[in-house]
Amino acid sequence: MSVRLSDRLPPHGETNAITQLLDRLLAAGVSVVDLTESNPTRVDLDYPARLLEALSAPASTRYAPEPLGMAEARMAVALDARRRSVAIEPARVVLSASSSESYSWLFKLFCNPGDRVLVPQPSYPLFEHLAHLESVAIEPYALAYHGRWEVDLESVRRGLASGARMIVAVSPNNPTGSCLAGTEADALIALAAEAGVPLVVDEVFADYLLSPRPGCTTDIACRAEGHTGALVVTLGGLSKSVGLPQLKLGWMVFGGDPACVRRAMAGLELIADSYLSVSTPVQLAASALLAEGAAVRTQIQARIEANLAALQLAVAQYPACDVLPVEGGWSAVVRVPATQSEEQLVLTLLEQAHVLVHPGYFFDFAHEAFVVVSLLPPVGAFAPAVNRLLTVASV
Ligand SMILES: Cc1ncc(COP(=O)(O)O)c(C=O)c1O
Known part of the structure; x- marks a missing residue:
C-alpha cells in the first residue's frame, strides 16, 4: 500500500x-x-565576472532575521524602482525568495481553502499550480484580443460578484506581452476596492518594454495611493529584473489605503516570520546585485x-x-x-x-x-x- x-x-x-x-x-x-x-x-549571456562578489560580505556570518526583509535590502528595492520613475517607500517593500513564493504567501494572506482568485486568460499556468498548492481555485477573466489585448472588465465584475477573493493582473503579461493601460489599472483598482479584495499585479517583466501602448503603466502600487479601501500589491524579483533566478530574491510592494496596507502587512509579517526564507547574503548583496546586474x-x-x-x-x-x-x-x-x-x-x-x-x-x-x-x-x-x-x- x-x-x-x-x-x-x-x-x-x-x-x-x-x-x-x-x-x-x-x-x-x-x-x-x-x-x-x-x-x-x-x-x-555574459554575466559580469564579479557580479556575485557581494554575496560573500563578512556581515553575512551574522543572522538577525527580519520577517519582512532587512532594511538595507528593502531600501535597495525602493531605490532601484526610481530607474522606472516609480517612487516607493522602503517600509512598503516585503521580501520573499521569489515571486512564486510571494504568490503563495499572498494566497495564504487573503484566501481561505476553497476560495477563488481571478487570473487573466491567457496567462502563465504557474498561477494555477501555486493557487492549488494553497487549496485555492483560480477563475479566469478574459484578456480579449482586438488588435491588442484588453482586460474584459465585465468578466472581472462577474468574478467579483460571485465572490472571488483576489484579482491578479500581469503586466507585461506572459505570454501575451500585453501591458495594462493606465485606464485599465484604474478600473481594476476601483473594482477591487469596491469588492474589498486586493489587486495583485505581477510586474516581474516591467523592466522589459518593447512597444508599450501610449498610457501603459508600471506604477500601479503608486496609482492606488490614497484610494479609499484600495489595496494593491505589485510583484518583482531578481529572477527577471537582472536575470538571476538562482539567487532567490523576490519582492512585494504594497500601495493603496494606508489602513488596508498596514493590516495586510501585519498579517504578512506573521506568514513571513514562519518561513524566514530569504537568505542573509542575498539581502546584504541586493543593492550591489541590482546595480551590477544592469x-x-x-x-x-x-x-x-x-x-x-x-x-x-x-x-x-x-x-x-x-x-x-x-x-x-x-x-x-x-x-x-x-x-x-x-x-x-x-x-x-x-x-x-x-x-x-x-x-x-x-x-x-x-x-x-x-x-x-x-x-x-x-x-x-x-x-x-x-x-x-x-x-x-x-x-
Ligand atoms: C509572469 C510571471 N510571474 C512570475 C514568475 C516566477 O518568477 P520567480 O522566478 O520570481 O518565481 C514567472 C516565471 O516565468 C512569470 O512568467
Whole structure:
C-alpha cells in the first residue's frame, strides 16, 4: 500500500506526448532548438565576472532575521524602482525568495481553502499550480484580443460578484506581452476596492518594454495611493529584473489605503516570520546585485529586441502567419493556420523542424491556433529556428 499524498498536488505521472517525443529525439542525438527556454542563465549571456562578489560580505556570518526583509535590502528595492520613475517607500517593500513564493504567501494572506482568485486568460499556468498548492481555485477573466489585448472588465465584475477573493493582473503579461493601460489599472483598482479584495499585479517583466501602448503603466502600487479601501500589491524579483533566478530574491510592494496596507502587512509579517526564507547574503548583496546586474538586463533587452525583429521579419514572408503585438516581456505569440490541433502542430514542429515551442493551449488561449516562443535564445539559433518553424507551420 502506498502512502497517501495530499489533493493539493496536480495530477502527475505520465509525461505528455510532446515531452516523450522530445526525449526520443534527444536520445537519438537530434539537436533541437528550444524556443521555450525562459531561463536567462542558459542563453549565453555574459554575466559580469564579479557580479556575485557581494554575496560573500563578512556581515553575512551574522543572522538577525527580519520577517519582512532587512532594511538595507528593502531600501535597495525602493531605490532601484526610481530607474522606472516609480517612487516607493522602503517600509512598503516585503521580501520573499521569489515571486512564486510571494504568490503563495499572498494566497495564504487573503484566501481561505476553497476560495477563488481571478487570473487573466491567457496567462502563465504557474498561477494555477501555486493557487492549488494553497487549496485555492483560480477563475479566469478574459484578456480579449482586438488588435491588442484588453482586460474584459465585465468578466472581472462577474468574478467579483460571485465572490472571488483576489484579482491578479500581469503586466507585461506572459505570454501575451500585453501591458495594462493606465485606464485599465484604474478600473481594476476601483473594482477591487469596491469588492474589498486586493489587486495583485505581477510586474516581474516591467523592466522589459518593447512597444508599450501610449498610457501603459508600471506604477500601479503608486496609482492606488490614497484610494479609499484600495489595496494593491505589485510583484518583482531578481529572477527577471537582472536575470538571476538562482539567487532567490523576490519582492512585494504594497500601495493603496494606508489602513488596508498596514493590516495586510501585519498579517504578512506573521506568514513571513514562519518561513524566514530569504537568505542573509542575498539581502546584504541586493543593492550591489541590482546595480551590477544592469549589465545583464541590458543584454536581455538587446536580445529580446533582436529576436522580436528577426521574428517579425521572418513572419512577413508567410502571409498565413502573424506575430501578435508584443508590448513587453520575454515571449511572443505567433498565430498560425489552424489546420491541425496545436498539440499535433507542436509534435510536427519537433519532428520536422527540430524546434520546441509551447502550444497556445498551455496558456489557455480562447481558441486555436497559436504557438508561443521565448525571445531569450541566442539570436544565431533563434532566427533559423523561427524560419524552419514558419515553413512547417504555414502549410
Ligand atoms: C509572469 C510571471 N510571474 C512570475 C514568475 C516566477 O518568477 P520567480 O522566478 O520570481 O518565481 C514567472 C516565471 O516565468 C512569470 O512568467
